[in-house]
Amino acid sequence: MRPRAPNNNRHAAQRTVPCAPDTKTKEIIIVKGLTITKTEHPKAKPAKGAKLGFGSVFTDHMLLMDYTRGQGWHDARIVPYGPISLSPAATVFHYAQETFEGMKAYRAEDGRILLFRPEENFKRLNISNERLCIPALDVDFCIESLKELVMLDKDWIPEDKEASLYIRPFVIGNEAKLGVKEADNYIYCVLLSPSGAYYENGLKPVPIYVEEEYVRAVRGGTGFAKTGGNYASSMKAQSIAHEKGYSQVLWLDGVEKKYIGEVGAMNIFFVVDGEVLTPELDGSILSGITRKSIIALLRDKGYKVTERKITIQEIADAYDAGKLQEIFGSGTAAVISPVGELKWGDKVMKINNGEIGEISMYAYKTLTDIQWGRAKGPEGWSVEIGRE
Numbered sequence: 001m002r003p004r005a006p007n008n009n010r011h012a013a014q015r016t017v018p019c020a021p022d023t024k025t026k027e028i029i030i031v032k033g034l035t036i037t038k039t040e041h042p043k044a045k046p047a048k049g050a051k052l053g054f055g056s057v058f059t060d061h062m063l064l065m066d067y068t069r070g071q072g073w074h075d076a077r078i079v080p081y082g083p084i085s086l087s088p089a090a091t092v093f094h095y096a097q098e099t100f101e102g103m104k105a106y107r108a109e110d111g112r113i114l115l116f117r118p119e120e121n122f123k124r125l126n127i128s129n130e131r132l133c134i135p136a137l138d139v140d141f142c143i144e145s146l147k148e149l150v151m152l153d154k155d156w157i158p159e160d161k162e163a164s165l166y167i168r169p170f171v172i173g174n175e176a177k178l179g180v181k182e183a184d185n186y187i188y189c190v191l192l193s194p195s196g197a198y199y200e201n202g203l204k205p206v207p208i209y210v211e212e213e214y215v216r217a218v219r220g221g222t223g224f225a226k227t228g229g230n231y232a233s234s235m236k237a238q239s240i241a242h243e244k245g246y247s248q249v250l251w252l253d254g255v256e257k258k259y260i261g262e263v264g265a266m267n268i269f270f271v272v273d274g275e276v277l278t279p280e281l282d283g284s285i286l287s288g289i290t291r292k293s294i295i296a297l298l299r300d301k302g303y304k305v306t307e308r309k310i311t312i313q314e315i316a317d318a319y320d321a322g323k324l325q326e327i328f329g330s331g332t333a334a335v336i337s338p339v340g341e342l343k344w345g346d347k348v349m350k351i352n353n354g355e356i357g358e359i360s361m362y363a364y365k366t367l368t369d370i371q372w373g374r375a376k377g378p379e380g381w382s383v384e385i386g387r388e
C-alpha cells in the first residue's frame with residue numbers, strides 16, 4: 001500500500017523540481033519530478049539552548065519515494081512530517097527488509113548550511129541495499145532531493161554550538177506478502193531530527209567491556225550493511241552493559257571471539273606505541289565515514305595508521321607492556337568517543353588515566369572543524385547547500 005501524506009496538506013501549495021533519473025533503466029532521463037508540499041501547520045521549533053538529546057524531535061517535512069518492480073523508483077515527494085500507512089503484512093515487519101543511513105547537516109557560524117560527504121552515505125546505502133536485495137537508489141538524486149528537504153527545513157538546524165540536524169534516510173520493503181522473498185515494493189524515506197551537542201560537558205572517556213557471549217555480526221552475514229537487524233540483535237548485550245555500569249560493549253568476531261570488530265555502533269581505534277590501529281574491513285564491520293575520514297586526516301598529519309586484524313590478546317599485552325596509549329570509537333553521532341576503561345574478563349585496563357588522549361583530541365577537533373565549516377578540509381568533504 002502506498003504511504004499517504006497526512007490529510008492536512010491536501011490544499012497546500014505545491015511546486016515541482018525535475019531531478020529524478022530512472023534508476024531502473026539507468027538512463028539519465030528525467031522521468032519524475034520531486035513534488036514539494038509544504039505544511040500548513042508548522043510546529044513550534046525547540047528554543048535556542050533547549051536540551052534536544054538525540055533523535056526524538058522531528059522537523060516539519062519528510063521525503064518519500066516509492067518503488068514498484070517494473071516501474072522503478074517513482075513519486076518522489078516532500079510532504080509534511082507525519083505517519084505513513086502500511087499493510088501489516090509489509091515485508092519490513094516480518095523479515096526485516098530494511099536499510100538506513102545516518103548523516104548530519106551543519107550550520108556554520110557565517111550562516112552556510114553544510115553536509116559532510118553525503119555521497120559516501122548514499123553509496124553505502126546502495127551497498128546495504130544490495131545485501132538486502134533492495135533496489136539501488138540514484139545517488140545524485142538522493143543528494144539533490146536531500147538538499148531540497150534540508151533547505152526547506154533549514155530553520156530547524158540548531159544554532160547551538162556543536163548541535164546539528166541529524167538526517168535519517170531509510171528504505172523498507174513494503175509488499176504485503178508473507179512469502180520469504182524480496183519485496184516488489186519499497187518506500188524510501190528521509191527524516192530530519194535536530195540533535196543537541198553529543199557532549200554537553202566536554203568529551204568524557206567512557207567505560208567499555210569486551211563482550212564474550214553475544215556477537216554482532218559474522219563474515220558472510222550483514223555486518224558491513226546498515227540494516228536494522230544488526231541493531232536489534234545488539235540490544236541485549238547493550239542493555240546488559242548498561243545494567244553493569246558500562247557505556248557499551250566491544251564486539252569480538254563471531255567465529256573465534258578473538259579479533260576486535262566494533263564498539264557498540266561505532267568503529268574502534270587503538271593507539272599502541274604511537275601507531276594508530278583499527279580493524280580491517282573484513283565484511284563484518286561497517287565501513288564508517290567517520291572512520292574513513294579520521295584515517296585520512298591522521299595519515300595526512302603524519303601518523304602511522306594501520307588497518308589490520310587486531311586480537312584482544314595483543315591489546316591486553318600492549319597494556320601490560322605500558323604501550324596502550326589511547327582507545328576511541330568513531331561515528332557520525334558522537335564523532336569521537338574516547339574509551340577510559342576496557343574490561344576483558346577479570347582484567348581491567350585503565351586507558352590514559354581516564355583522560356582523552358592527544359590523537360583522539362586531534363581527530364575530534366580536526367574533523368568537527370571541517371564539519372562545522374571552521375576549517376576547509378579536503379576537497380569535496382564539506383558540501384555547501386545554501387545559506388540561512
Ligand code: PLP
Binds near residue numbers: 265287289330
Ligand atoms: N558502526 C556501526 C555499526 C554504526 O551504526 C555506525 C554509525 O553509523 C558506525 C560504525 C559509524 O559509521 P559512520 O562513521 O559512517 O557514522
Ligand code: COI
Binds near residue numbers: 266331334335
Ligand atoms: C552513529 O551515528 O555514530 C551511530 O552509531 C548511528 C546510530 C544512531 C545507529
